Amino acid sequence: MRNLFYMLMRNSVxxxxxxxxxxxxxxxxxxxxxxxxxxxxxxxxxKMRAQLVxxxxxxxxxxxxxxxxxxxxxxxxxxxxxxxxxxxxxxxxINAFAMPGGHIGVYTxxxxxxxxxxxxxxxxxxxxxxxxxxxxxxxxxxxxxxxxGVIAGSAVLGGGQATGQLLSMGAxxxxxxxxxxxxxxxxxxxxxKYMAAAGFNPQQSIQLWKNMxxxxxxxxxxxxxxxxxxxxxxxxxxxxxPSALKLYNEAQAGGKKPVCQQ
Ligand SMILES: [Zn+2]
Numbered sequence: 001m002r003n004l005f006y007m008l009m010r011n012s013v014x015x016x017x018x019x020x021x022x023x024x025x026x027x028x029x030x031x032x033x034x035x036x037x038x039x040x041x042x043x044x045x046x047k048m049r050a051q052l053v054x055x056x057x058x059x060x061x062x063x064x065x066x067x068x069x070x071x072x073x074x075x076x077x078x079x080x081x082x083x084x085x086x087x088x089x090x091x092x093x094i095n096a097f098a099m100p101g102g103h104i105g106v107y108t109x110x111x112x113x114x115x116x117x118x119x120x121x122x123x124x125x126x127x128x129x130x131x132x133x134x135x136x137x138x139x140x141x142x143x144x145x146x147x148x149g150v151i152a153g154s155a156v157l158g159g160g161q162a163t164g165q166l167l168s169m170g171a172x173x174x175x176x177x178x179x180x181x182x183x184x185x186x187x188x189x190x191x192x193k194y195m196a197a198a199g200f201n202p203q204q205s206i207q208l209w210k211n212m213x214x215x216x217x218x219x220x221x222x223x224x225x226x227x228x229x230x231x232x233x234x235x236x237x238x239x240x241x242p243s244a245l246k247l248y249n250e251a252q253a254g255g256k257k258p259v260c261q262q
Pocket of ligand 1: 126127130179184187227
């Protein structure tokens with residue numbers, strides 16, 4: 001977490017300088033596009049694969065792939081057209097993520113909290129929803145606009161920085177920023193739809209977040225620090241249950257009954 005914090009700070013400073021330069025050069029502030037974020041995310045994912053321990057536990061990989069495939073088959077275009085890439089990292093950390101460009105990373109440590117396929121489908125559905133709802137992109141562009149506004153209203157300095165560099169910095173920042181509360185809540189709702197439509201039991205989402213809450217009392221974990229599991233989160237999920245159960249029943253009736261074995 002410390003590293004992430006420094007990366008965030010460094011990227012924020014560089015981004016502020018780049019936005020400053022663009023504004024002072026009289027350029028209209030370019031906003032990052034999804035494809036820029038995807039390029040940066042492809043790079044980050046390749047780096048993680050090289051630096052982290054990739055799991056060679058055949059059964060865990062098959063289990064995680066089975067759940068991911070079922071969820072991904074519920075996506076709409078353009079996300080259903082992407083070639084999604086699922087990687088399993090051998091680590092005690094309780095963590096999972098999805099990145100623009102179609103990358104999913106699951107740390108084996110999360111299997112101790114997500115006790116069954118429905119609970120893990122809750123996590124993967126939630127992470128994939130952050131991507132399909134373009135949360136990282138919205139976040140970075142809001143940040144750029146805010147910074148440009150601050151700069152436009154302050155003192156004038158000289159500077160020259162390429163627009164491309166600004167976008168690349170913005171994309172880096174977009175990948176390192178934690179999501180906001182509203183985005184978390186949106187990912188919960190959309191993710192629950194994905195997992196239920198794939199035939200996973202949405203009632204298990206409640207148990208998952210209860211397990212997360214229990215774990216967070218024992219010590220810090222990457223996923224828990226960005227995904228606080230409080231009563232609000234669980235209450236919101238309970239409110240979504242009737243419509244999610246409807247999707248689940250339809251999926252089951254239509255023969256979508258995933259059996260992913262741990
Ligand atoms: Zn989230």
